[in-house]
Amino acid sequence: MSADDPIAATRRWLERAVIGLNLCPFAKAVYVKQQVRFVLSEAMTPEALLEELTAELALLARTDPEVTDTTLLVHPRVLTDFLDYNDFLDRADAAVAALDLEGELQVASFHPDYRFAGTAPDDMGNFTNRAPFPTLHLLREASIDRAVAAFPDPEVIVERNIAALEKLGPEGWDELMR
Template sequence: MSPRRVTNEQVIAATTNWLEKAVIGLNLCPFAKAVHVKQQVRYVVSEAETPEELVEVLRQELEVLAEANPEKTETTLLIHPYVLNDFLDFNDFLDVADALLEELDLDGILQIANFHPDYQFADSEPGDIENYTNRSPYPTLHLLREESIDRAVDAFPDAAAIFDRNMAMMRKLGHEGWYDLLDGKLDPASVKPEQDQ
């Protein structure tokens, strides 16, 4: 059964709210702010209801991003509210997405990151707050340029430090803080990660 239908505007508004308050507000990804401020993020809401339909939308969006001027479109968020709502199914689909990159000869040019409302890291429990670093309002495939990732890594070479900082940040924030943040009741600037003892 498909989830309740929402408008594309509602989907994009919820995703933008999450991006601004959590991803950028908590600095979960130090590279997100610049592309957001420059309006270089393309938001695509897919009507796909089957993985097969989503593959075709993904194929089209990968080709669009590969051909786009990076100054205008640096990255794409492909949001798909009506398919792969089960995280395990979503996780399995990532192999299909990577195979599509290779089929299109875009492996090494583009990369696909992923976010999901029920995201769960390996060896974690579903309710662990650390999982929320990758929890978006709707299942989302994030299409990125490899060149952009390389530039970001050059600018911030200790990527492992970002992960560790994010985990500490989420432990300090807690579940209640997470929901207050997204509801606008908590200023992201007030949350500072504690160093693990």
């Protein structure tokens, strides 16, 4: 884990990897309009994180999208083990449902050790979801729908991202994140 300030490291990752490598072609617009909320969690337990997540989901739901379109909840002190983090995602989805926000908000996942099922730990495709710290990304479904309408073949994005990351390689990734 980086000794860096978690929010600064997350901003750097968003600017250099997500936007800089165009891993998400929709991220730049909300970032330059300052519609991304960065939240540093002080949670030390999954239960405390779930409380913070629930509060952030409720806040995002009642906030004008022109003010905050999306939230990155960075939690460096809890769920640092990827398998524990991955198990927690069911609880995150349950929080969305409990707040009756299904179809309105969703939670995407990023982790420094992210690993897609069936891949090797060092597979560069995993880096599409690797952030410097465990992060829950709260997204508006309406924003996703607009983005997909503008870019109707999301599989092209996935394929392009994997090709770009394979070309970059682990050393290139490390250099990018310095």
